[in-house]
Amino acid sequence: MSFENIKWIWKNGEIIPWAEATVHVSAHGLHYGSGVFEGIRCYETESGQPALFRLNEHLERFYNSAAVYNFKIPYTIEELSDAICELISLNELKSCYVRPICYLGSASLGVYPGKCPVEAAIMAWSWSTYLGAEGLENGVRVTVSPWRKFHSSMMPTTAKACGQYLNSILAVSDAFARGFDEAILLDIDGRLAEGSGENLFVVKDGKIITNNASDSILMGITRDGVIEIAKELGYAVETKSLELADLLHADEAFFTGTAVEITPIREVDNQIIGAGKRGIITEKIQKTFFDAVAGRDSRFLKWLHPVERLVAA
Numbered sequence: 001m002s003f004e005n006i007k008w009i010w011k012n013g014e015i016i017p018w019a020e021a022t023v024h025v026s027a028h029g030l031h032y033g034s035g036v037f038e039g040i041r042c043y044e045t046e047s048g049q050p051a052l053f054r055l056n057e058h059l060e061r062f063y064n065s066a067a068v069y070n071f072k073i074p075y076t077i078e079e080l081s082d083a084i085c086e087l088i089s090l091n092e093l094k095s096c097y098v099r100p101i102c103y104l105g106s107a108s109l110g111v112y113p114g115k116c117p118v119e120a121a122i123m124a125w126s127w128s129t130y131l132g133a134e135g136l137e138n139g140v141r142v143t144v145s146p147w148r149k150f151h152s153s154m155m156p157t158t159a160k161a162c163g164q165y166l167n168s169i170l171a172v173s174d175a176f177a178r179g180f181d182e183a184i185l186l187d188i189d190g191r192l193a194e195g196s197g198e199n200l201f202v203v204k205d206g207k208i209i210t211n212n213a214s215d216s217i218l219m220g221i222t223r224d225g226v227i228e229i230a231k232e233l234g235y236a237v238e239t240k241s242l243e244l245a246d247l248l249h250a251d252e253a254f255f256t257g258t259a260v261e262i263t264p265i266r267e268v269d270n271q272i273i274g275a276g277k278r279g280i281i282t283e284k285i286q287k288t289f290f291d292a293v294a295g296r297d298s299r300f301l302k303w304l305h306p307v308e309r310l311v312a313a
């Protein structure tokens with residue numbers, strides 16, 4: 001991933017040059033993680049036109065995350081949608097990752113946010129595979145983290161909030177330090193929660209199983225799409241709490257997420273999962289997903305928000 005060649009950023013309603021898009025050191029969000037964000041992918045489609053994947057659902061989650069923390073985003077969904085399209089076009093991106101963020105700015109540093117202003121910004125940049133092209137094809141090696149996922153009685157697990165990611169940072173840093181590609185966090189009761197930035201699916205005897213909101217997960221938009229794709233492909237899908245043993249004895253397992261897309265899991269703490277490579281069902285779901293995001297499958301065109309090219313300024 002690289003921020004090279006990004007010329008423009010959207011900040012507080014205006015498109016400004018990259019170098020001017022700064023935050024003051026006294027910002028509340030910097031000190032306490034008081035902010036919410038989204039991660040959205042835009043794919044180049046068959047026709048060459050870029051299209052955002054499930055833009056509306058991501059923006060709805062953005063507003064819902066903000067509402068939990070009582071941050072009032074001073075823009076409408078339509079304004080943010082237009083800003084995202086304008087930014088992609090101005091930065092001349094075809095496929096990219098889009099990061100809207102809304103955070104508390106500078107006014108006071110009491111923990112209670114008080115009158116801190118709500119600032120908003122959007123970045124868009126090229127970000128290819130998150131866990132590597134090799135991982136997408138052959139699967140990744142993960143470890144069960146010694147860090148537990150926080151419970152919804154501690155923080156709202158269904159909100160995508162900045163400070164909440166310190167939990168994920170601890171888990172993924174520990175996984176990297178021990179030579180793994182990613183961490184899986186258990187919930188407070190020892191059941192499977194999710195990866196540091198992705199949801200988890202297992203396949204057993206032809207059935208596709210994932211956990212749900214009561215298991216301290218972020219309700220992923222890719223997760224939701226994969227459930228729909230799997231049903232469309234004729235598979236039985238079940239959502240229920242999962243134990244670590246369900247993962248260790250699965251025929252196949254994979255992560256889903258905007259960044260990670262659909263990435264097979266081939267090992268958990270050096271124990272081989274299934275055949276130790278991308279499984280057949282995972283591959284079918286992955287293929288349908290990549291057809292969907294590229295506009296090659298008419299069943300899923302409803303998920304795409306085309307980005308109109310602006311006439312060069």
Ligand SMILES: Cc1ncc(COP(=O)(O)O)c(C=O)c1O
Pocket residue numbers: 039168194195196197198199217218219220221222223256257258259
């Ligand atoms: C903790 C966590 N879980 C799950 C996901 C997957 O969510 P989505 O598919 O909406 O990107 C993400 C990524 O946003 C995440 O950060």
